[in-house]
Amino acid sequence: MEALAALADPTRRQIVALLAAGEQGAGELAGQFPVSRPAISRHLRVLREAGLVKVRAEGQRRVYALDPRPLSELDAWLAPYRRLWAQRLGALDTEIARGRRARTQEDGR
Amino acid sequence: MEALAALADPTRRQIVALLAAGEQGAGELAGQFPVSRPAISRHLRVLREAGLVKVRAEGQRRVYALDPRPLSELDAWLAPYRRLWAQRLGALDTEIARGRRARTQEDGR
DNA sequence: GAGATGTGTAACAGACAGCTTACGTAAACG
DNA sequence: CGTTTACGTAAGCTGTCTGTTACACATCTC
Numbered sequence: 001m002e003a004l005a006a007l008a009d010p011t012r013r014q015i016v017a018l019l020a021a022g023e024q025g026a027g028e029l030a031g032q033f034p035v036s037r038p039a040i041s042r043h044l045r046v047l048r049e050a051g052l053v054k055v056r057a058e059g060q061r062r063v064y065a066l067d068p069r070p071l072s073e074l075d076a077w078l079a080p081y082r083r084l085w086a087q088r089l090g091a092l093d094t095e096i097a098r099g100r101r102a103r104t105q106e107d108g109r
Numbered sequence: 110m111e112a113l114a115a116l117a118d119p120t121r122r123q124i125v126a127l128l129a130a131g132e133q134g135a136g137e138l139a140g141q142f143p144v145s146r147p148a149i150s151r152h153l154r155v156l157r158e159a160g161l162v163k164v165r166a167e168g169q170r171r172v173y174a175l176d177p178r179p180l181s182e183l184d185a186w187l188a189p190y191r192r193l194w195a196q197r198l199g200a201l202d203t204e205i206a207r208g209r210r211a212r213t214q215e216d217g218r
Numbered sequence: 219g220a221g222a223t224g225t226g227t228a229a230c231a232g233a234c235a236g237c238t239t240a241c242g243t244a245a246a247c248g
Numbered sequence: 249c250g251t252t253t254a255c256g257t258a259a260g261c262t263g264t265c266t267g268t269t270a271c272a273c274a275t276c277t278c
Contacts, residue, residue: 001122008117009236013110020190027254039237041256046235060245060254068193075187075194081129082184084177118266136224148267150226155265169224169275220278227272234265239258246253 001077003070006050011035012043016052019066026062110186112179115159120144121152125161125175132165132174 007013011033018024018032030040044064047053051070056063116122120142127133127141139149153173156162160179165172 001119004113004122005117008114010110011236013113020193025254026256035236036238037254038239038256042236045256057245062255066193068190071187071190072194075191078180078184078187081177081180084129084175085181085184120266134224135226139225144266145268146224147226147269151266154226171225221276222278223274223276225273225275228270229268230270231268232266235263236261237263238261241259242257243255244253245255247251248249 001074002050003052003074006046006052006070007074009043009046011040012047015040015043015047016066019053019064023056023063023065025058026064029064110183112159112161112183115155115161115179116183118152118155120149121156124149124152124156128162128173128175132172134167134170134172136170138173 007016014033015029018029026041026044027037029044030037033040044053044055048055052067053064054067056065116125123142124138127138135150135153136146138153139146142149153162153164157164161176162173163176165174
């Protein structure tokens, strides 16, 4: 779950969101943020080390692309907790209180 | 997404995992970690401010319980990205490659 | 009430994250 | 080749985290 630490920063989440729409060069990416280019370069490094992005050298440019695998891991980490809010939203917690224990039935849609 | 910052810490994730199994008192909780009790108290404060846990006073004890709502928000934040790894796993990326000239085709395995 | 018990908070030290400016380097360009 | 272009990295500053010890405060117990 190293991805969680990387995604804790709002700038990095925004970078991830941008890259979800398509790959971009480092400078191109930095131009969309109010901070300096080296700052973005460092953010990209963190994202790279977390496995969330991968780089491709294209001439002198560095093209960054999103790698969704750590997000998938996050999804897997989150999975066991899903039943917790699934219970709260439905009226089935009445059923649970009725004597049923660990009736999972999450993700009905 | 303040929850992401709170969950970035491994100790806090462990607390969340413990509370998912059932509510616990602060000291009872602290006893299961190698750090001092005030340290856990601080972690609990962060989790509380992130809305991930709620406290109930029971005599002089403070009983903590998990509040899954921020986790649900995280789930919602993650949702738009799901298609990204769904594509990689499924065979539908063939359909995408069928008309698009974006011949990326990396990661053959 | 006096003392024990269960917790949160304050103060402080050390580690770390994020930003900026300055610099190094490799590819493209003339 | 020298210069421009596109990046990454190093150094330094500052603010924020995390952990520890010391302390303040309620709440039971007797």
